[in-house]
Amino acid sequence: MMSSDHALITRARTAFQSAYVPYSEYRVGAAVETADGSVYTGCNIENANYSNSLHAEEVAVAAAIQDGQDTFKRIAVASAAQDGVTPCGMCRQTLAEFADGSLKILCDEGGGNVKTYTLTELLPKTISEETLKDANDTMHWLWNHYQCLINATSCDSRSKYYLLSLELDLVRVITIRIILMEASQPRWQMFRQ
Numbered sequence: 001m002m003s004s005d006h007a008l009i010t011r012a013r014t015a016f017q018s019a020y021v022p023y024s025e026y027r028v029g030a031a032v033e034t035a036d037g038s039v040y041t042g043c044n045i046e047n048a049n050y051s052n053s054l055h056a057e058e059v060a061v062a063a064a065i066q067d068g069q070d071t072f073k074r075i076a077v078a079s080a081a082q083d084g085v086t087p088c089g090m091c092r093q094t095l096a097e098f099a100d101g102s103l104k105i106l107c108d109e110g111g112g113n114v115k116t117y118t119l120t121e122l123l124p125k126t127i128s129e130e131t132l133k134d135a136n137d138t139m140h141w142l143w144n145h146y147q148c149l150i151n152a153t154s155c156d157s158r159s160k161y162y163l164l165s166l167e168l169d170l171v172r173v174i175t176i177r178i179i180l181m182e183a184s185q186p187r188w189q190m191f192r193q
């Protein structure tokens with residue numbers, strides 16, 4: 001592990017001490033390094049309704065974006081449990097908005113051990129602006145993205161809500177396709193004229 005990696009992990013560890021986690025008591029901290037070497041940190045912030053809970057990674061990303069920094073080099077994630085926690089599926093997609101697949105994600109395994117992933121390893125099929133332009137593949141990428149998230153290790157209530165929204169998107173796309181097929185080859189053609 002490079003010394004700078006260690007420094008970033010230390011920032012993430014410091015961040016989880018600020019976590020607001022009265023329900024899960026699972027403290028997470030994140031530290032994102034931007035292109036100019038600035039570091040922004042975040043901790044998880046829970047809510048009694050669960051769905052409003054914020055993840056450490058998205059709090060860190062929000063802090064960077066608010067400061068005008070939208071190019072990320074690395075992100076470190078640490079939990080008080082030192083269990084090698086990785087960003088959940090939802091946060092992986094959030095990171096993909098601002099970084100390419102080579103983004104380094106450092107995960108604190110405790111005992112001085114850090115597991116390093118690339119974003120591509122954790123989320124091979126991201127939704128990007130380019131993906132959205134290819135309307136013909138809409139159903140395909142939705143399905144792939146859904147599969148990747150299903151396979152994601154962390155799946156809390158908010159991630160499940162995100163999965164549900166993707167499921168609804170899939171249903172919507174399939175429905176639109178059926179409508180378009182009906183429009184091009186209407187079964188009611190025989191009743192016309």
Ligand SMILES: [Zn+2]
Nearest residue numbers: 055087088091
């Ligand atoms: Zn997350």
